[in-house]
Amino acid sequence: MFRVLLRLYLITIVTYSLAIYLIPSLVIQLFEHRYMNYNIEQTRGQQKLIVKQYQRAPVERWSQVTEQLGRDFAPLKVQLLLRQDASYTPAEEQLLEQGKSVVRLGEWGWMEQISSPINEQFVVKLTIPPDPMDMNVLYWAINVLIVAALLACLLIWLRPHWRDLERLKSTAGQLGQGNLAERTGLPASSSIGSLASVFDAMADDIEHLLNQQRDLLNAVSHELRTPLTRLDFGLALALSEDLPEASRERLHGLVAHIRELDELVLELLSYSRLQNPAQLPERVEVVLDEFIDSVLGSVDDELENPEIVIDVALDCAVERFSLDPRLTARALQNLLRNATRYCDKRIQVGVKVCAKGCEIWVDDDGIGIPLDQRERIFEPFYRLDRSRDRATGGFGLGLAISRRALEAQGGTLTALASPLGGARFRVWLPTVD
Secondary structure (H helix, E strand, O other): HHHHHHHHHHHHHHHHHHHHHHHHHHHHHHOHHHHHHHHHHHHHHHHHHHHHHHHHHHHHEEEEHHHHHHHHHOOOEEEEEHHHHOOHHHHHHHHHHOOHHHHEEHHHOOOOEEEOOOOEEEEEEEEEOOHHHHHHHHHHHHHHHHHHHHHHHHHHHHHHHHHHHHHHHHHHHHHHHOOOOOOOOOOOOOOOOOHHHHHHHHHHHHHHHHHHHHHHHHHHHHHHHHHHHHHHHHHHHHOOOOOOHHHHHHHHHHHHHHHHHHHHHHHHHHOOOHHHOOOOOOOOEEEEHHHHHHHHHHHHHHOOOOOOOEEEEEEEEEEEEEEEEEHHHHHHHHHHHHHHHOOEEEEEEEEEEOOOOEEEEEOOOOOOOOHHHHHHHHHHOOOOOHOOOHHHHOOOOHHHHHHHHHOOOOOOOEEEEEEOEEEEEEEEEEEOO
């Protein structure tokens, strides 16, 4: 808010400063004749009295009259001048010839000098001195108080607008994190009430559509499991009978396809559950080396190639870290399965803990991931061209589930290039305050 307030305040002050200096000059130029006549009218009596003082005295005493008038009219300065020595313009000379006073204006249209003719040779000039220092200080103090009042007014005006905008921003952030029930709740009287109303209506539509999609996905997944279970059971019964070898092989193939479908349904259910904002992560403190060992142990049993070597590098300033063991283990298992599927011979798991959070990376020495696809691989059902075959590529849900499981804890999952030559998946989990 203070950045916006400062910008608005600077614009206001610059505009005010330019206006206070430029507008009076423009007005004085446009109405200079009227300003001069006004000042002459205001000082006509004073000028007549001064001129009469000279006309009543002989010429040789005019210097004494000047001194006396200077004392009487102090701090105004009174001067007796010859016309040819006073440096008047032709227009001013013409006015003096007509017996009229000559006025020179200063700032704000106020009179700075006024000259009145005494006779054909002499004029008396009255000069108004500049304001004293204390008056200038008071003048600037008034301007400072005006500027402070403008700042207070801007602050009072801006604060409710900024508060409502922050509420709108916070609601948008909550919706982006999956809290679909969040609404602005701003009244119609708010300065952005119409915008907030449209935003809340949009959020209602989004929540309704996503809930429908999630409910449909859950319903379809649950309904699919029943016939798949029946098919699996029926094929198991069929395999228990004496069958020709060719028929038995075909039935085994069908069982493999059914179990593949069942695995896909389980993945869909897992992804759907992670999209539910009501399921908050359950953070507990775990011993990191034991936690990593348990994850590696669950993956070691699935290794088909015994030549794959998995290294672990721990760099932990503390032994324990707060995380959701179930979600984090699921994410790391998917990353390790992905690494075992595409590595050549080596996988490295690294863990580093600092004051801000915990970093875990999984490196492999495979062919890596193209730069333009490192973000797309986290989309559901997206598989790289080299992994279109489900025998190697899976269903395209593992990485999406891993990212969602980590984002549910406020963490991130990114794909990078690995020092081993393949892909690196970097997990970051922030410290909970």
